[in-house]
Amino acid sequence: MTMIVRPNNQPDRRRLTKAVAAVLLILLTGCVKPRPVEKPQVLADPPTARAALAPLREQAVQTVLDCSRSPDAFLRANAIEAAENAGDRVVPMIQLAMDDPHEVVRFSAVAMIGRLKLTELAPAAKRLLGDKSESVRAAAIFAMARCGETVDITPLGNMLGHPDPTVRGNAAMLLGLLGERSAIPMLYAKVKMTIPGSNPAREAAVRLQFAEAIARLGDQSNMNAIRSGAYSTMGEARVLAVKMMGDLRDFKMQPAIEDMLADPPVEQQLAAAGALAKMGSGAGLEILIQCAAMPLPMVRAQAAIEMGYFPHLRTAQALATLLADAEQPVRLAAAASILRIIKE
Numbered sequence: 001m002t003m004i005v006r007p008n009n010q011p012d013r014r015r016l017t018k019a020v021a022a023v024l025l026i027l028l029t030g031c032v033k034p035r036p037v038e039k040p041q042v043l044a045d046p047p048t049a050r051a052a053l054a055p056l057r058e059q060a061v062q063t064v065l066d067c068s069r070s071p072d073a074f075l076r077a078n079a080i081e082a083a084e085n086a087g088d089r090v091v092p093m094i095q096l097a098m099d100d101p102h103e104v105v106r107f108s109a110v111a112m113i114g115r116l117k118l119t120e121l122a123p124a125a126k127r128l129l130g131d132k133s134e135s136v137r138a139a140a141i142f143a144m145a146r147c148g149e150t151v152d153i154t155p156l157g158n159m160l161g162h163p164d165p166t167v168r169g170n171a172a173m174l175l176g177l178l179g180e181r182s183a184i185p186m187l188y189a190k191v192k193m194t195i196p197g198s199n200p201a202r203e204a205a206v207r208l209q210f211a212e213a214i215a216r217l218g219d220q221s222n223m224n225a226i227r228s229g230a231y232s233t234m235g236e237a238r239v240l241a242v243k244m245m246g247d248l249r250d251f252k253m254q255p256a257i258e259d260m261l262a263d264p265p266v267e268q269q270l271a272a273a274g275a276l277a278k279m280g281s282g283a284g285l286e287i288l289i290q291c292a293a294m295p296l297p298m299v300r301a302q303a304a305i306e307m308g309y310f311p312h313l314r315t316a317q318a319l320a321t322l323l324a325d326a327e328q329p330v331r332l333a334a335a336a337s338i339l340r341i342i343k344e
Contacts, residue, residue: 043282049311050342056320057342060335061086063323067332068093073102075329080108082336084116085343091118098124103133107170110136114143115177122147134159135170142174157183160190160210165202168193169209176213187214188222204229204237212244227253230260239271246275246309258283266291266299274306285310292318300325301333308337316341 064086068079080097083090090112097109110128113121125143128136129151138159144151156178159171168190175183191210194203211225227250229241242260245253260272261284270291273284288310291303304322307315319341322334 044277044280044311045313046311046341048313049316052313052316053319053338053342056323056338059323060338061089063331063335064339065089065093067328067335068097070328073100073105075332076100076102077104077108078329078332078336080105080112082332082339084112085336085339090116091121094118094121095124098128103131103136106131106133106136107139110139110143111174114139114146114174117146119147122149134162134164134167138167138171138174142178145178153178153180156180157186160186161193163195165195165198165206169206172206172210172213176216179217181217184214184217184219187217191225201234201236204232204234205240208237208240208244212248215248223248223250226250230256235265235267239267242268242271242275246271246278249279251279254279254281261287266294267302270299270302270306274309277306277310282310282312285312285314289314289318292322297325297327297330301327301330304330304333304337307334308340311341 064079064082067075068083070076070079076097080093083093086093094109094112097105100106100109106128110125112118113125122144125140125147126149128140129144131137131140138156141151141153141156145153156171156175159167160175160183162168162171172187175187187210191207191214208226208229211222211229214222215226226241226244226248229237230245230253232238232241242257245257254276257272257275258281261269261276263269269284269287273287276282276284284306288303288307291299292307294300294303300322304319307319315337319334319338322330323338325331325334
């Protein structure tokens with residue numbers, strides 16, 4: 001799962017909300033252009049990065065805890081994602097989040113039980129099999145199955161044909177993470193399903209989620225669906241496809257992803273830098289460092305997220321600065337990456 005940084009929506013943050021809207025416009029039009037850079041072969045240096053960031057661990061954990069109490073539901077959900085590497089602090093956070101009034105927070109909490117195989121929380125996940133949100137019910141099935149509990153996963157397959165694209169995408173993602181190879185035919189059968197009147201960009205993202213799930217389940221024959229997504233006319237799909245190629249370690253596409261470092265919009269450049277970092281390449285380091293100092297909060301936040309996949313002294317120094325950023329979403333993104341790098 002990937003963190004989605006949203007601005008805090010408190011009444012006194014209206015100015016920031018307008019700024020974020022401007023950021024989205026800039027990202028789509030490519031007006032922000034970090035200077036083109038060469039492709040330096042900068043090697044990661046985890047020991048040095050961990051040593052530099054270790055003193056900041058408690059501050060990072062506290063940042064996550066603070067965000068878990070935010071009035072912004074998406075920030076609370078992001079905090080659950082960030083807590084994945086927070087050690088024993090994650091359990092009480094999940095316990096509280098399972099009763100959150102917003103389904104996106106409950107979904108993140110229950111899915112995290114499955115991802116981390118928190119067997120002690122499996123009984124709590126069971127009660128959410130009857131949640132009013134189908135996505136939360138899907139996460140509960142996933143959590144119980146991953147924790148070794150007896151559970152019928154048939155509803156997950158049925159959700160692949162749900163009229164709500166979010167439910168379809170979540171079900172596909174969870175089946176991919178579950179390793180349920182028997183779901184491959186169902187994923188192929190439903191991947192082209194569209195609902196009249198639905199958002200084309202959202203449908204494109206869901207098709208990519210299906211393709212990624214198929215690849216995770218061991219069928220590489222559909223990788224071209226993800227590769228072609230990197231050249232979609234829809235910005236959200238392009239960025240998502242690039243991130244997926246990094247997650248799946250699609251080394252065949254590494255040269256093309258390197259070319260994207262100099263190809264705006266900046267959101268795609270940062271996704272390319274993160275994807276390359278996951279492949280062990282430091283070619284995107286300069287883009288990350290440049291964007292960490294940009295005036296736009298969402299750009300700094302995304303740079304912070306991608307830095308978590310490239311432990312290096314320079315990214316450690318940038319993350320230390322971003323952990324004290326004026327904007328809470330940026331601080332949370334930095335905290336998540338710090339905890340990922342110095343994971344115990």
